[in-house]
Amino acid sequence: MTEPLDLSWMRVDRRRGPALYRQIYARVRDAILSGRLAPGARLPSSRTLASQLAAARGTVEQAYNMLAGEGYIVGEGAAGTRVDPELRMKAEPPPRARTGEPREMGRDHGEPPPASAPQPFQMGLPALDAFPRKLWSRLATRSARSFASGAIGYPDGVGHPPLRRAIAGYLAIARGITCAPEQVFVTAGYQGALGLVAHALLRPGDALWLEDPAYFRAREALTRAGAQLVSVPVDADGLDVARGVARAPDARFAVVTPSHQAPLGMTLSLPRRLALLDWARRAKAWILEDDYDSEFRYRGRPLPALKSLDRDGRVLYAGTFSKVLLPALRLGYLVVPEAQVARFAGTARFLAPSTALVDQMTVAAFIEDGHFARHIKRMRRLYAERRTALAAGLEAALGDRLRIEAPAGGMHLVARGVRPFDDVALAERARAAGLAPGALSPWAIKAKVEPALLISFTNVPAGEANRVARRFARVVERFL
Amino acid sequence: MTEPLDLSWMRVDRRRGPALYRQIYARVRDAILSGRLAPGARLPSSRTLASQLAAARGTVEQAYNMLAGEGYIVGEGAAGTRVDPELRMKAEPPPRARTGEPREMGRDHGEPPPASAPQPFQMGLPALDAFPRKLWSRLATRSARSFASGAIGYPDGVGHPPLRRAIAGYLAIARGITCAPEQVFVTAGYQGALGLVAHALLRPGDALWLEDPAYFRAREALTRAGAQLVSVPVDADGLDVARGVARAPDARFAVVTPSHQAPLGMTLSLPRRLALLDWARRAKAWILEDDYDSEFRYRGRPLPALKSLDRDGRVLYAGTFSKVLLPALRLGYLVVPEAQVARFAGTARFLAPSTALVDQMTVAAFIEDGHFARHIKRMRRLYAERRTALAAGLEAALGDRLRIEAPAGGMHLVARGVRPFDDVALAERARAAGLAPGALSPWAIKAKVEPALLISFTNVPAGEANRVARRFARVVERFL
Numbered sequence: 001m002t003e004p005l006d007l008s009w010m011r012v013d014r015r016r017g018p019a020l021y022r023q024i025y026a027r028v029r030d031a032i033l034s035g036r037l038a039p040g041a042r043l044p045s046s047r048t049l050a051s052q053l054a055a056a057r058g059t060v061e062q063a064y065n066m067l068a069g070e071g072y073i074v075g076e077g078a079a080g081t082r083v084d085p086e087l088r089m090k091a092e093p094p095p096r097a098r099t100g101e102p103r104e105m106g107r108d109h110g111e112p113p114p115a116s117a118p119q120p121f122q123m124g125l126p127a128l129d130a131f132p133r134k135l136w137s138r139l140a141t142r143s144a145r146s147f148a149s150g151a152i153g154y155p156d157g158v159g160h161p162p163l164r165r166a167i168a169g170y171l172a173i174a175r176g177i178t179c180a181p182e183q184v185f186v187t188a189g190y191q192g193a194l195g196l197v198a199h200a201l202l203r204p205g206d207a208l209w210l211e212d213p214a215y216f217r218a219r220e221a222l223t224r225a226g227a228q229l230v231s232v233p234v235d236a237d238g239l240d241v242a243r244g245v246a247r248a249p250d251a252r253f254a255v256v257t258p259s260h261q262a263p264l265g266m267t268l269s270l271p272r273r274l275a276l277l278d279w280a281r282r283a284k285a286w287i288l289e290d291d292y293d294s295e296f297r298y299r300g301r302p303l304p305a306l307k308s309l310d311r312d313g314r315v316l317y318a319g320t321f322s323k324v325l326l327p328a329l330r331l332g333y334l335v336v337p338e339a340q341v342a343r344f345a346g347t348a349r350f351l352a353p354s355t356a357l358v359d360q361m362t363v364a365a366f367i368e369d370g371h372f373a374r375h376i377k378r379m380r381r382l383y384a385e386r387r388t389a390l391a392a393g394l395e396a397a398l399g400d401r402l403r404i405e406a407p408a409g410g411m412h413l414v415a416r417g418v419r420p421f422d423d424v425a426l427a428e429r430a431r432a433a434g435l436a437p438g439a440l441s442p443w444a445i446k447a448k449v450e451p452a453l454l455i456s457f458t459n460v461p462a463g464e465a466n467r468v469a470r471r472f473a474r475v476v477e478r479f480l
Numbered sequence: 481m482t483e484p485l486d487l488s489w490m491r492v493d494r495r496r497g498p499a500l501y502r503q504i505y506a507r508v509r510d511a512i513l514s515g516r517l518a519p520g521a522r523l524p525s526s527r528t529l530a531s532q533l534a535a536a537r538g539t540v541e542q543a544y545n546m547l548a549g550e551g552y553i554v555g556e557g558a559a560g561t562r563v564d565p566e567l568r569m570k571a572e573p574p575p576r577a578r579t580g581e582p583r584e585m586g587r588d589h590g591e592p593p594p595a596s597a598p599q600p601f602q603m604g605l606p607a608l609d610a611f612p613r614k615l616w617s618r619l620a621t622r623s624a625r626s627f628a629s630g631a632i633g634y635p636d637g638v639g640h641p642p643l644r645r646a647i648a649g650y651l652a653i654a655r656g657i658t659c660a661p662e663q664v665f666v667t668a669g670y671q672g673a674l675g676l677v678a679h680a681l682l683r684p685g686d687a688l689w690l691e692d693p694a695y696f697r698a699r700e701a702l703t704r705a706g707a708q709l710v711s712v713p714v715d716a717d718g719l720d721v722a723r724g725v726a727r728a729p730d731a732r733f734a735v736v737t738p739s740h741q742a743p744l745g746m747t748l749s750l751p752r753r754l755a756l757l758d759w760a761r762r763a764k765a766w767i768l769e770d771d772y773d774s775e776f777r778y779r780g781r782p783l784p785a786l787k788s789l790d791r792d793g794r795v796l797y798a799g800t801f802s803k804v805l806l807p808a809l810r811l812g813y814l815v816v817p818e819a820q821v822a823r824f825a826g827t828a829r830f831l832a833p834s835t836a837l838v839d840q841m842t843v844a845a846f847i848e849d850g851h852f853a854r855h856i857k858r859m860r861r862l863y864a865e866r867r868t869a870l871a872a873g874l875e876a877a878l879g880d881r882l883r884i885e886a887p888a889g890g891m892h893l894v895a896r897g898v899r900p901f902d903d904v905a906l907a908e909r910a911r912a913a914g915l916a917p918g919a920l921s922p923w924a925i926k927a928k929v930e931p932a933l934l935i936s937f938t939n940v941p942a943g944e945a946n947r948v949a950r951r952f953a954r955v956v957e958r959f960l
Contacts, residue, residue, distance in 0.1 A: 065822050067822075117632075118632055118633070124634075125632075125633070128632060133628045133629055134628075136628045137624065137625050137628035137629065140624035140625075140627070140628055140838065141621040141624045141625060143624070144617065144620035144621045144623070144624045144838070144842075145617050145620075145621060147620070147808065148613045148614075148616045148617035148620055149613055149617065151806055151807075151808030152597075152598055152605075152608060152807075152808070153598070153605070153807055153808065154604075154802065154807040154808070154810065155807075155808050155810055157668075157671065157810075188637075188668075188832070188833045188834070188835040189833060189835070191637065191829070191830055191831060191832075191833050192831075192832065192833055192835070194830070194831060195675070195679060195830075195831035195832045198679070198831060199675060199678070199679070199704070199705070203684065204683070204684065217830060220826075220830045221830035221831050224679070224826060224827060224830055224831060225679070225831060322634070326631055327631075327632075327633055327634040327635075328627065328631030328632070328633070328634070328635050328837055329835070329837075330634065330635055330637075330833060330835040330837070331835060342545050342547075346700075346704060347704060349671065350671055350674070350675075350697060350700045350701035350704055351671060351674060351675035351678060351701050351704060351705060352668070352671075352672065352675045352832065353668045353669060353671050353672055353810060354668070354835075355668040355669070355672070355809070355810040355811060355834075355835055355836045355839070356835045356836035356837075356838075356839060357808055357809075357810070357836075357839075358620065358624070358836075358838055358839060359835070359836060359837075359838060359839075362624075
């Protein structure tokens with residue numbers, strides 16, 4: 001933390017080239033994309049950098065603002081500015097790394113070579129080695145051909161009708177939700193669902209309960225949409241509804257992850273579910289249920305979705321295909337109460353239409369032909385195996401330093417230290433070693449959370465668990 | 481208009497089946513989708529229908545609200561409720577009619593058979609017979625395969641980088657716009673661009689200039705986003721800037737179609753452009769330039785985009801691929817001033833991410849490989865020929881009844897009557913005869929517009945122009 005900053009990469013030319021703030025922006029961005037600045041790495045303060053470059057401080061700030069807006073860096077008040085520690089986990093890998101499309105590779109400069117595999121422990125990714133790429137490719141090329149040969153008019157902005165029907169059918173079986181296809185809106189993943197809800201129902205200044213800790217991107221989206229966030233702590237039973245009522249009885253929204261709290265993994269208990277619904281009914285508030293990681297459950301009976309208990313039409317239910325199929329699809333869905341269908345249909349068609357008709361056709365076929373149910377079942381078995389193997393491997397290699405918790409569901413383990421440690425710094429150091437655990441601290445809003453690491457097991461084959469755990473141990477040993 | 485309403489199709493069962501309002505909703509929707517209720521057709525008032533069905537008026541209103549929200553019907557105050565007269569032109573053809581995907585056909589009930597061709601005169605569609613489907617199919621299947629085999633992480637919500645670059649390159653050459661790829665945001669067509677702008681910059685209650693007449697869907701989107709619309713008349717030079725300044729000097733937005741006014745087709749004159757920019761600079765207002773139909777120009781030199789004159793960073797520029805490629809793509813783009821990049825990047829990533837990576841890859845390849853420029857050139861020639869032929873055919877068949885105007889650009893003719901007539905009723909009648917002109921009246925906000933028909937020539941081959949015009953004459957003769 002006190003090492004002098006190496007700024008050798010910050011070469012700018014004040015006399016030539018684009019405006020100075022653009023040069024600074026580009027140098028920092030390139031340094032992040034090339035890995036020279038790792039996630040979590042500190043940047044010089046705008047004052048320091050401005051003085052080193054003999055530039056105005058406002059110039060540096062303009063560059064930093066662009067970088068922050070694009071999600072590369074985060075300001076942490078007195079703690080200074082860092083490369084976003086969650087950069088890999090939550091976000092876009094560098095642009096070119098995604099498709100591996102060979103024709104594009106030669107064209108780019110300053111971007112890293114395409115990633116051929118996800119990093120072990122990386123959150124939010126399904127097992128990419130187990131995705132049925134050939135089958136998908138076959139269905140997708142069929143959709144693409146059918147689209148090219150037949151598509152005539154404008155697709156319906158609420159979603160491709162066969163996909164809406166397929167989702168409604170899936171939710172009835174898998175999540176206990178009875179809904180008509182018209183209640184299902186296809187969205188650009190969870191972020192698109194948040195945008196749709198914000199356009200349809202949120203008024204700037206509306207008070208909104210958010211779990212603490214909570215998904216960074218939900219927090220950011222809701223803040224940008226003008227919500228007044230009220231953080232509500234979670235405990236072993238999930239969101240503490242009574243604390244929410246005490247803090248903001250008249251809130252208009254509650255955003256919750258009942259199946260598997262993001263990121264701690266507990267389930268919202270049934271009494272809490274009923275209390276939450278009761279509050280929403282009385283307060284005429286909306287509950288946005290993010291059914292985070294509900295597809296995977298390894299012990300006990302899964303509770304049906306909160307939405308299945310919604311008698312008063314207060315629950316909006318969001319699901320996504322990003323983590324059960326492929327993140328690159330960025331397709332999700334929102335189920336709204338019947339009385340809200342008209343409002344949401346208008347909002348979707350006029351302000352947030354769904355697109356990606358080819359992908360929607362492919363997902364619909366994948367579900368209708370039974371591949372989806374089979375894929376989830378297969379992944380559940382695979383993840384159960386990987387979860388057990390990695391937990392055991394970490395226990396063996398690091399049991400004296402970390403306490404490994406395996407939540408009943410989801411796609412990651414939670415590892416707490418036997419004594420306090422800097423989880424952000426550890427995660428950062430791990431990334432340099434090619435491992436990508438998340439740090440819990442940045443998910444907290446006001447809650448005091450014990451530092452912890454969030455360790456996804458989805459992309460660690462069981463046979464490699466011990467080896468990967470030992471590799472991780474060499475990093476952890478420096479901190480704990 | 482005074483014919484008794486035939487409600488034989490409104491069969492509901494109060495004792496069985498879904499809730500009564502859902503049955504009413506479904507019957508009306510089916511009647512519209514099956515063509516029994518044509519665009520523009522009147523519906524019984526909620527009072528009348530409720531009494532005929534012995535139902536509560538609120539029940540009928542609930543059904544009507546759903547239908548209105550989904551865009552099937554429009555309320556017109558004292559004038560009652562109608563099937564949206566613009567339904568075909570502006571909107572989604574009925575869901576199943578789009579892709580012609582054979583595997584889906586057998587599954588649906590209550591929806592019309594797939595349309596195999598667009599109706600003559602239908603607005604907003606490119607020449608579907610001239611779209612290079614084979615080439616597209618080849619590029620799209622390549623993208624789909626590459627996606628399936630390589631996609632790893634989450635795509636960047638601001639757009640696929642090669643597509644952003646390709647768009648920036650195209651705009652530099654075709655529209656005189658100098659912008660960096662980072663200024664380009666990929667959107668879900670024009671509606672998605674409006675949603676992005678609304679999330680990023682619009683505060684409820686903001687005053688906003690809108691051309692009068694204006695695109696129905698822009699008006700609806702902006703109203704839903706909470707804007708306070710101020711209608712500003714257009715004349716032969718386009719938007720009357722002085723009137724805008726007089727009506728709402730402190731408006732925060734102006735939404736304009738400078739290249740080709742939607743739908744009348746005049747170009748915003750250079751003095752007006754400069755006046756508009758000057759106002760925006762002084763008022764610190766945003767100009768949203770919808771570069772409607774700018775790709776096609778048949779006489780005179782096209783003016784570069786308004787954005788190319790934007791010295792003060794006040795212009796947001798929106799374009800779409802819906803009308804130069806395929807509506808079913810629903811892909812568009814928004815170019816924002818450099819100083820707004822950070823804000824829009826955050827908004828896009830957190831609240832309105834782009835999706836459709838496969839389609840984005842395909843469009844990028846289509847542009848980069850030179851197909852896009854060739855396609856536009858080819859369409860320009862084809863449309864020039866179709867425009868001339870249809871104008872001549874209509875002139876010959878209907879010159880004594882309609883004055884045919886062919887604007888210098890765009891994709892449709894404007895036909896005014898030699899005496900007053902009911903353009904909505906005529907358009908409705910024409911649809912029953914398999915022709916789909918638009919009516920001008922519903923585009924007007926407060927402006928008194930002469931009734932007129934909007935007649936697209938893109939899907940009328942030159943060799944069929946006379947025949948189609950004579951067919952149309954038989955409809956027109958009943959009205960004029």
